[in-house]
Amino acid sequence: MKFPGSVLVSLFLFVAETALALYLSSTYRSAGDRIWQSLTLLFALLPCVLVQFSLVFIHRDLSKDRPLVLLLHILQLGPLVRCVEVFYIYFHAGRIEEPYVSITKKRQMPKDGHSEEVEKEVGQAEGKLFTHRSAFSRASVIQAFLGSAPQLTLQLYICVLQQEMTAARSIFMVLSLLSIVYGALRCNILAIKIKYDDYDISVKPAAYLCIFLWRSFEIATRVIVLVLFSSVLQIWILPVVLVNFFAFFFHPWILFWQSKCTLPENIEKALSKVGTAIVLCLLTFLYAGINMFCWSAVQLKLNDSDLIDKSQNWYRLALYYIVRFLENAFLLLMWYMYKTDVYTYVCAPLLVLQLLIGYCIAVLFMLVFYQFCHPCKKLFSxxxxxxxxxxxxxxxxxxxxxxxxxxxxxxxxxxxxxxxxxxxxxxxxxxxxxxxxxxxxxxxx
CATH class of the missing domain: 1.20.5 (Single alpha-helices involved in coiled-coils or other helix-helix interfaces)
Structure with a gap:
């Protein structure tokens, strides 16, 4: 049974970011910056609420008689309770013989053109740990792109305007960047496991390193480009963000309406059609938030029971990175043309070149991952x-x-x-x- 290290990482990032956000909001309040205080609290509390909702939804606590757990989720202490429950299950596993064991069948990666099917016994404890790890992975994605990403953009924007980098703000931005990169990494792993659910997948350390470097360069350059552009053209950043967000938000719905299919019914048995539509809207909201900053690694398919398009479409991937590179180049050009006196001591051409090269390095690591380090590269057509x-x-x-x-x-x-x-x-x-x-x-x- 695997050690639940991903649960500890998710919990650490969640608690550390929330605590630092509350501390920074108190410093903004004492300095009289009400706007920065409100935005910092908003980007800290909104993902907290959504994380509690996702944990309750995945574990189906509403249909169980667990009032104490629900109360702790309302008090925003759900991740702590879940982490304690995970390690209680982990350290007590194997001490008591389990009365019920399920059997799963997975196919191994093809070797010499042959793929064998292997049966594996999964006990109740291991099944519960798998559910907990899956829930924390999804919570990390929510925390990363609906909280950490806008939070990092906001704090870097404040640093540029105030021309000051405090220690607390620096630590907070580093944690936010790590949270976004970790969320993107979990998104990649989730996409691989959903697309190749029939296979026994093992991700090697080289693949993790490649994804980490790919996502770090991609997200860091994207955030810096948005901050630079918004610092000189404050009004025009709003249409840029809205066009990006709504384009990715409505794209899965447009494909769904064109298919003329009905909504999937097996998302949750207790949900009505209205509840299913609300859950799908929240899912597309998260999907748009991810694609605002980086490639989501999945394509939503709302008429499918898995909600994920399992086909590997290289053209969408290439189109996304080409359009994003051109958009970043255009935003940097606008910043270079309208830059203010704040950037007097900055070598603007060198900065533009570094950011564009940084994005190209991200694409290079992405290509290396799909060519050499992808755990299912043998299945690619x-x-x-x-x-x-x-x-x-x-x-x-x-x-x-x-x-x-x-x-x-x-x-x-x-x-x-x-x-x-x-x-x-x-x-x-x-x-x-x-x-x-x-x-x-x-x-x-």
Missing amino acids: SNISEGLALCFKLFCYVCKPLASSNSGEKADLKTPDDTVDDAQDSCKANESYNGNAHQSVSSNA
């Missing part, structure tokens, strides 16, 4: 190298007609004067050649 080769061939195919058309246009653009000059030059060359030939004949004679 096509890999990253083939896709890159295809893109390169397509680029060369597009460039060749352009080069031939440019040479043809240069030939057609010759004027009549140029033609006359060319004729005169050729006549002079012939005369000189004839003169040289006559002199050679006379000398021989």
Whole structure:
């Protein structure tokens, strides 16, 4: 039975961020910054409420007679109670013989073209631990992208405006960045386990390292770009954020309405159609929040029982990173054109270059992960190298007609004067050649 280390990491980030957010809000209150205090509290309390809701929903506590647990969730102490319950189950597992054991069947990764099916016994304790780990993973994603990501953006924006970096704010921003990266990592792992649920998956340390570096560069550069742009064009940051958010929020619903299917009924048996619609709206809200800052690693499919599109679509992945890179470049260009005196001692061209290179490094680590470190790369119908080769061939195919058309246009653009000059030059060359030939004949004679 695996040690529940992910539960400890999620709990530590949750408690540390909440405590530092409350401390920073008190410092803003004492300094008279009511706006910063309100926003800091909002981005701290909103994910707390949603985390409690997700833990109660996944464990189905509303249908159980557990009033004390529900009360502790209302008091925002749900993660602490769940963590205590997890370690109680872990340390007492195996001491008492379990009366009921379920059998699961998983397929191994193909070796030499063959894939064997393996049966595994899962006891009640291990099943409960699996449910707890899954709940904390989803809570980490909620905490990361609905709390830590806007919180990091806000605190960095305050640092730029005030031109001051306090110790508490620095620690808070580092914790927020770690929380976002950890949430993105859990999102990647969840996506892999949902897409390849029939297989026994083991993620190696190299894959974790690759995802960590990929997400760190991607999220850090994205947050810095948004802060730089908002510091010089405060009004225009609102349409940029709203267009990004609503585009990703409505995209799964548009695909759902085009399919003309009904809502899935097995999300939760006790939910009505209205409750199911509310849960799906919250899910698409989280999906839009993730895609605001990084690639979500999944595509929602609201008419499917798993709510996830299990097909590997490289075109969506490539389109996302191309559009995001162009958007970041455009926002940095606007910042460079309208930068204020705050950035007098900043080498703006070098900063723009560093941010664009940082985003390219994130894409590079992403390519390395999918090409070499993905735990299910043997199941891919096509890999990253083939896709890159295809893109390169397509680029060369597009460039060749352009080069031939440019040479043809240069030939057609010759004027009549140029033609006359060319004729005169050729006549002079012939005369000189004839003169040289006559002199050679006379000398021989």
